[in-house]
Amino acid sequence: MKYLKSLKNIVYELVSEKLIELNTILNKEVEVLLKNYDGPFSKELKENSEIAKEKKLPLCQDTGIVEFFVFKPFNLELEESIQKTLFKAVKDVYEKHGYRKSTVIDPLYSRRNMLNNLPAIIHEFEIADERELKGIEDRKLEIWILVKGGGSENLSALFMMPPSSDEKLISTVILEHIKKHGPNACPPINVGIAIGGTADMAVTLSRLALFEYEPRISYLQEYNELSEKLFIEINQLKIGVQGLGQGPSCRKVRVLGYPTHIATLPVAISIDCYLSRVGRVIIDV
Amino acid sequence: MFDTFRIEPNVELCELRAGQEVKFTGKLLVMRDAAHKRLIEVEKQTGTLPIILEGQIIFYAGPTFSNGKMVIGPTTSKRMDGFLEYTLSKGIIATIGKGVRTQEAIEAIKKHRTPYFVAPSGCAAYLSERIKDWRIAAFEDLGPEAIYEISVEDFPLIVLIDCNGNSL
Numbered sequence: 001m002k003y004l005k006s007l008k009n010i011v012y013e014l015v016s017e018k019l020i021e022l023n024t025i026l027n028k029e030v031e032v033l034l035k036n037y038d039g040p041f042s043k044e045l046k047e048n049s050e051i052a053k054e055k056k057l058p059l060c061q062d063t064g065i066v067e068f069f070v071f072k073p074f075n076l077e078l079e080e081s082i083q084k085t086l087f088k089a090v091k092d093v094y095e096k097h098g099y100r101k102s103t104v105i106d107p108l109y110s111r112r113n114m115l116n117n118l119p120a121i122i123h124e125f126e127i128a129d130e131r132e133l134k135g136i137e138d139r140k141l142e143i144w145i146l147v148k149g150g151g152s153e154n155l156s157a158l159f160m161m162p163p164s165s166d167e168k169l170i171s172t173v174i175l176e177h178i179k180k181h182g183p184n185a186c187p188p189i190n191v192g193i194a195i196g197g198t199a200d201m202a203v204t205l206s207r208l209a210l211f212e213y214e215p216r217i218s219y220l221q222e223y224n225e226l227s228e229k230l231f232i233e234i235n236q237l238k239i240g241v242q243g244l245g246q247g248p249s250c251r252k253v254r255v256l257g258y259p260t261h262i263a264t265l266p267v268a269i270s271i272d273c274y275l276s277r278v279g280r281v282i283i284d285v
Numbered sequence: 286m287f288d289t290f291r292i293e294p295n296v297e298l299c300e301l302r303a304g305q306e307v308k309f310t311g312k313l314l315v316m317r318d319a320a321h322k323r324l325i326e327v328e329k330q331t332g333t334l335p336i337i338l339e340g341q342i343i344f345y346a347g348p349t350f351s352n353g354k355m356v357i358g359p360t361t362s363k364r365m366d367g368f369l370e371y372t373l374s375k376g377i378i379a380t381i382g383k384g385v386r387t388q389e390a391i392e393a394i395k396k397h398r399t400p401y402f403v404a405p406s407g408c409a410a411y412l413s414e415r416i417k418d419w420r421i422a423a424f425e426d427l428g429p430e431a432i433y434e435i436s437v438e439d440f441p442l443i444v445l446i447d448c449n450g451n452s453l
Contacts, residue, residue: 040306040443041405041408041441041443044405044408044411044412044441045405045407045408045411047411048405048407048408048409048410048411049410051410051411051413051414052410055352055354055410056351056352057351057352057354057356057409057410057413058349058351058356058409058410059407059408059409059410060358060406060407060408060409061346061347061348061349061356061357061358061409061429062347062358062360063349097351097352098349098350098351098352098356099349099351100347100348100349100356100429101349101428101429102347102429111319113427113428113429113430115428149407150360151360151361151383151384151406154361154364183384183385184361184363184383184384184385186383186406186407242383242403242405242406243383243384243385243403244403244443244453245453273406273407274407275407
């Protein structure tokens with residue numbers, strides 16, 4: 001497909017717009033959830049989204065480290081590396097709008113602030129499924145965006161379980177983890193879980209499970225029943241909105257499965273705060 | 286139950302009970318991970334502190350500045366639990382943040398009779414409206430992790446752990 005503008009400019013503009021939206025406009029589902037909540041801090045949380053929208057202020061001071069999951073069609077040509085375009089979008093948006101610069105260059109010693117919120121974390125997947133190989137009618141560049149706050153990120157976990165573990169044992173491990181740490185993640189939380197793969201694949205897929213879209217990754221499985229069960233069980237923990245015991249503890253659970261080695265059973269958990277700042281940009285290419 | 290209280294002697298703060306909602310008007314000292322670490326290093330090296338901790342309330346937070354406003358909200362208090370005995374022994378009279386604290390921290394709160402409050406998290410646009418004034422108090426180079434002194438009005442808080450160590 002030919003564009004009047006260059007593809008990199010389209011990516012830059014759409015990603016920039018989405019970053020502003022994710023930081024300032026409350027997710028519709030969360031808005032409904034808050035409407036039905038009248039426990040502690042309910043007035044403040046409701047007013048927060050109105051003020052953020054009206055005054056173009058971020059919903060949370062922690063405007064996160066930005067993660068991108070890029071699904072690129074086979075043989076797609078861009079005028080520059082996608083990293084260059086995405087980094088520029090993050091840097092410009094965070095500088096221009098005064099979103100917090102939350103990254104430090106050296107994690108262990110100096111912890112000096114980067115002052116531009118770079119780097120963004122980028123995972124690239126090349127789509128080469130059958131549809132792609134057969135024709136060009138479905139060629140889309142998908143960029144999934146996660147604005148990830150540090151408070152909920154500290155709850156990310158990976159458990160290398162014995163391969164003979166059953167659903168009950170895995171659920172117990174997940175529930176114990178959430179019971180212990182959940183109140184610190186700004187609940188009601190959004191939980192992404194991936195079972196299988198290798199350690200790194202499980203963690204990456206657990207991030208994708210925070211989104212509601214279909215990742216174009218072969219062999220991926222959706223564990224709907226387990227997701228439902230965990231959703232009910234997490235809410236039974238009665239962590240509550242803001243961890244104060246009232247209202248829902250969890251808004252969404254999604255469990256994904258992936259092939260794994262005969263000796264392994266990785267279980268990765270990613271937890272997102274109530275703001276659930278996830279979205280995507282899709283471009284026909 | 287909405288009361289307004291000011292930074293006054295410990296006694297008054299200790300009248301508050303876990304679960305109580307309050308609106309705070311007064312000054313807060315904003316500091317988080319890096320500032321705590323640096324403060325201790327500076328004291329070790331120079332024998333003095335660049336700021337006065339006595340009688341102050343710490344707000345665990347790291348602001349940003351958007352459209353000319355300080356946008357702020359609580360960060361996870363648990364990460365500062367290892368520093369709590371230190372700051373309380375220097376005369377801090379209360380702490381504000383988000384989330385639960387460790388047993389070690391609860392013991393320190395009880396011992397020093399210094400309540401711990403939570404402020405609404407993920408609520409920074411709202412809280413920005415409650416800030417009347419601010420200044421950088423120390424460690425400007427730390428950016429969002431610098432120490433700020435802020436003046437707030439009707440700042441919404443809930444007592445999560447009271448002076449007696451009771452938790453909500």
